[in-house]
Amino acid sequence: MRATVTDDGAMLLDLRGRGRWYALPASGARWWRHLAAGATADQAAEAVAAHYRIDPTRVRADIQAMVADLLSRGLLEIVGRKRRRWWPW
Numbered sequence: 001m002r003a004t005v006t007d008d009g010a011m012l013l014d015l016r017g018r019g020r021w022y023a024l025p026a027s028g029a030r031w032w033r034h035l036a037a038g039a040t041a042d043q044a045a046e047a048v049a050a051h052y053r054i055d056p057t058r059v060r061a062d063i064q065a066m067v068a069d070l071l072s073r074g075l076l077e078i079v080g081r082k083r084r085r086w087w088p089w
Contacts, residue, residue: 001013011023034047034048
């Protein structure tokens with residue numbers, strides 16, 4: 001996947017042979033920058049909320065919805081999450 005990010009928004013290109021483009025609004029581009037730089041979803045939400053002077057709870061909900069959508073499309077993956085051992089020993 002490739003992303004082109006501007007102050008006006010972002011375009012995400014699916015490089016897995018599909019050639020599909022996905023557009024993000026300006027607020028989406030702002031949180032995309034934070035996530036791409038290694039911020040957590042909560043950190044990105046706080047930064048976007050501060051920038052737009054809106055409730056961080058609303059931004060968190062919007063980011064969670066967008067992340068869920070991008071995950072379902074295979075355009076985003078979660079890295080660095082600790083896996084729990086399922087075996088008892």
